[in-house]
Amino acid sequence: MKGVLAIALSVLALGTAAAAANPARDAILAALAAEAKGADPGFAAFSAPRGQTFFMANHTGGKPDTPSCSTCHTRDPTQEGQTRAAKSIAPMAVSRTPDRFTDAEKVAKWFARNCNSVLGRECTAVEKGDFITYLAGK
Amino acid sequence: MRVWDLPTRVFHWLLVAAVFAALGTELFAPPWWLDWHVAAGGVVAGLLLFRLVWAAFGSEYSRLDSFLFRPQQTIGYLRDLLRLRPAHYVGHNPAGAAMIFALVAVLTALVGTGLAAQGGQEKQGPFAGITSFALGSGARSLHSFLAYALMAMVAAHVAGVLADRRLHGSGLIRAMVTGWKRVPAQLPVAAVRFSEIHAATITLAVLSASVTIALILLSRLPPLGVPRMITDRAWQSECGSCHRTFHPSLLPRASWAALMAGLSDHFGEDASVPPPAATEIGNFLQTYAAEAWDTKAAHGLSKVSADDPLRVTAAPYWIRRHRRIDPATFAGPAVKLRSNCNACHGDADSGRFDNQAIAIPDNPATGVNE
Numbered sequence: 001m002k003g004v005l006a007i008a009l010s011v012l013a014l015g016t017a018a019a020a021a022n023p024a025r026d027a028i029l030a031a032l033a034a035e036a037k038g039a040d041p042g043f044a045a046f047s048a049p050r051g052q053t054f055f056m057a058n059h060t061g062g063k064p065d066t067p068s069c070s071t072c073h074t075r076d077p078t079q080e081g082q083t084r085a086a087k088s089i090a091p092m093a094v095s096r097t098p099d100r101f102t103d104a105e106k107v108a109k110w111f112a113r114n115c116n117s118v119l120g121r122e123c124t125a126v127e128k129g130d131f132i133t134y135l136a137g138k
Numbered sequence: 139m140r141v142w143d144l145p146t147r148v149f150h151w152l153l154v155a156a157v158f159a160a161l162g163t164e165l166f167a168p169p170w171w172l173d174w175h176v177a178a179g180g181v182v183a184g185l186l187l188f189r190l191v192w193a194a195f196g197s198e199y200s201r202l203d204s205f206l207f208r209p210q211q212t213i214g215y216l217r218d219l220l221r222l223r224p225a226h227y228v229g230h231n232p233a234g235a236a237m238i239f240a241l242v243a244v245l246t247a248l249v250g251t252g253l254a255a256q257g258g259q260e261k262q263g264p265f266a267g268i269t270s271f272a273l274g275s276g277a278r279s280l281h282s283f284l285a286y287a288l289m290a291m292v293a294a295h296v297a298g299v300l301a302d303r304r305l306h307g308s309g310l311i312r313a314m315v316t317g318w319k320r321v322p323a324q325l326p327v328a329a330v331r332f333s334e335i336h337a338a339t340i341t342l343a344v345l346s347a348s349v350t351i352a353l354i355l356l357s358r359l360p361p362l363g364v365p366r367m368i369t370d371r372a373w374q375s376e377c378g379s380c381h382r383t384f385h386p387s388l389l390p391r392a393s394w395a396a397l398m399a400g401l402s403d404h405f406g407e408d409a410s411v412p413p414p415a416a417t418e419i420g421n422f423l424q425t426y427a428a429e430a431w432d433t434k435a436a437h438g439l440s441k442v443s444a445d446d447p448l449r450v451t452a453a454p455y456w457i458r459r460h461r462r463i464d465p466a467t468f469a470g471p472a473v474k475l476r477s478n479c480n481a482c483h484g485d486a487d488s489g490r491f492d493n494q495a496i497a498i499p500d501n502p503a504t505g506v507n508e
Contacts, residue, residue, distance in 0.1 A: 065406040084407065085381030086474040109412065116408035 363432020
């Protein structure tokens with residue numbers, strides 16, 4: 001009886017985790033939200049559609065070989081991407097790669113590199129938050 | 139008259155087969171057939187060892203002292219040969235004997251230079267632990283030269299046999315098959331010594347066992363100039379997150395230093411690494427850069443492209459070694475990029491790039507493996 005309850009609980013827990021909520025990711029989003037609010041008091045919330053537009057768009061100002069996030073991550077974030085050096089990249093969608101955006105250091109490192117490669121500048125807190133929100137829901 | 143004993147005849151034709159096998163596997167086979175070339179060379183070495191023993195214990199005309207001539211005799215014989223009136227000999231004539239000695243000397247040198255090239259350049263085989271790359275390269279050049287010299291000598295040897303056919307008609311080719319040679323009736327024949335099978339067998343067994351043991355012991359030495367590399371974890375994780383890590387021996391120190399200094403524009407991407415990890419990776423690359431290795435890849439690639447000194451695939455050596463690979467093979471789904479060393483070199487991560495570890499995927503354009 002106890003065993004069945006434990007299994008039921010863990011299935012429930014797994015289901016909830018897959019759905020999105022992850023304390024580490026929430027903390028990263030909260031920090032980004034605070035930063036966004038600091039920059040613009042009128043900031044309300046991150047937006048998945050805005051994140052999607054940003055993800056798919058061709059940007060200017062970055063390096064010529066990488067105009068868009070989708071250059072490497074493909075236009076379907078539930079699929080594997082590929083680096084320009086032909087190494088596969090785990091899907092960006094949290095539903096496919098559950099530990100995405102849960103390590104603040106890693107998130108900072110990759111935004112720093114890839115925003116410079118794609119946009120030729122740092123990304124804003126809003127862009128980062130939208131990006132994570134979009135992929136957390138995919 | 140019966141001149142050549144069975145072991146000498148078998149030796150002769152096996153040697154012919156082994157020499158042509160060695161030649162063919164080098165000239166016409168892809169690099170990953172190296173083991174077959176080495177095996178053919180091993181057979182040549184074994185046959186030479188046998189012949190050395192048989193020169194002491196074989197039957198009359200196989201013995202060394204039956205075809206030792208004084209220089210004057212050889213010169214005299216050659217003079218008679220030019221007048222097309224060479225004297226008859228039951229066994230080897232003086233010119234033939236000189237050719238035998240030359241062939242054995244060149245074959246021995248071929249085995250030696252082959253082993254040195256294998257040890258020094260490929261870091262394989264019994265001499266890998268004691269032969270530098272430079273010595274191996276010199277040996278390799280000599281090996282090629284000797285191989286062409288051998289071909290010329292083989293041609294001269296065959297020409298000599300054909301000349302005998304015209305001048306004496308002693309049936310030398312058939313003699314080397316059946317052992318029976320036509321000899322003029324008036325030719326004086328020395329007292330014939332028989333072969334000493336037991337002495338020959340024991341000597342050969344002792345000799346070949348000693349040589350084998352010596353070679354096995356030698357081959358257990360670690361290869362010379364191949365450091366034991368302790369893989370750096372930051373290098374693995376940082377560099378390895380975008381591409382398969384390139385062995386540090388594939389670029390010289392100056393290139394690695396420039397590469398680490400320019401990570402914000404790393405082949406068209408920002409690949410900046412946080413400072414502590416960057417320092418660690420930089421030190422690792424300096425420690426194990428091309429200068430630290432005596433391997434063929436390190437030597438070849440240490441001379442970088444003047445225009446593109448950070449790109450391994452732009453190095454003249456890299457281009458030369460890959461010039462026969464169809465661009466379609468590089469572009470195909472199995473390789474994708476020239477920088478994808480592992481697609482064809484199974485041992486790229488070790489920096490060895492052994493010939494035997496090459497497996498080129500089929501060319502998607504032609505479906506043919508080149």
